[in-house]
Amino acid sequence: MKKILITGSAGFIAPHIAEQSLKLGWQVIGVDTEEIEDKISDKRIKYIKSDLRDLNVDDIKDVDFVAHMAFVTNIPFSIQNPLSTTYDNIDMTAKLLDLCTKAKVKKFIFPSTASLYGHNKIPWVETMSIEPIEPYSWQKYSCEKLCKMWSTRYDLKTSVLRLYQIYGENQRKDTALAAFINSKKLGKPITLTETTAQSSFRTGRRDFIYVKDVAKAFTATMLSDNTGNGEVINIGTGITTTMEQIANTIGGEVKFIPRRNFEVEAHQADMTNCYKLIDWKPEVKVLEWLSNFVKDV
DSSP, X not given: OOEEEEESTTSSSHHHHHHHHHHTTOEEEEEESSOOTTTOOOTTEEEEESXXXXXXXXXXXXXXXXXXXXXXXXXXXXXXXXXXXXXXXXHHHHHHHHHHHHHTOSEXXXXXXXXXXXTOOSSBOTTSOOOOOSHHHHHHHHHHHHHHHHHHHHOOOEEEXXXXXXXXXTOOTTSHHHHHHHHHHHTOOEEEEBOOTTOSSSBOEEOEEEHHHHHHHHHXXXXXXXXXXXXXXXXXXXXXXXXXXXXXXXXXXEEEXXXXXXXXXXXXXXXXXXXXXXXXXXXXXXXXXXXXXXXXO
């Protein structure tokens, strides 16, 4: 039986990775500083309440795979607190990589972000130049390089998944979809940022990817014989949806504000490399999922 350790296990994506791992018959260990019982009630999961930097080799003994989901992920917060978020995110990633090497973990998966492509033209390909425009993306990119170095220098198999706009059950309150749905609940207008005059679309476009599809991409990467060399893989759908389409599907009043300087107008993944490396494809479409979800709102 395979064993997976998931850091940040009380977060948004991690419980879905745990659920998918259990479906595959794996043992699951969750690590977080927060309580996890309200996120995952399955008693098959072993839970360690701890800061990652306090873990030791015995805590991850005989672990096959590590999904390192613990990260300070809020972009505006990282802009306001560049020093503390840089220290926390990079320090704990380096220490976990070192620990995994000592424990002889078979594969380490790091979730990066599509936001570090910056203002590159879409679709975004993994080999493009990287243009982080805020601290969060820079921190993710730095950790990507740590993963590659650990793979090359210390023979730890690592893979980096650049995740696009994730949505789904239990999504964080600071995500766009959650904020839009909450606005509808409160009877408030949905706020959208406008694109520049040069754009053919009034609002930005995003490559939305369902969280349970993301979880399957993680386990597929772990099981693939083609991964583990510190490679970077886009995890999206290759399809864009405008924020105005999202707002109209949710329903309610919409108001427009100017674009913020850390936002880009369009995200879209080139999925060619992904489909070559792992046995996985996204299944759920955002507007269909959203239409069903908002019926109960």
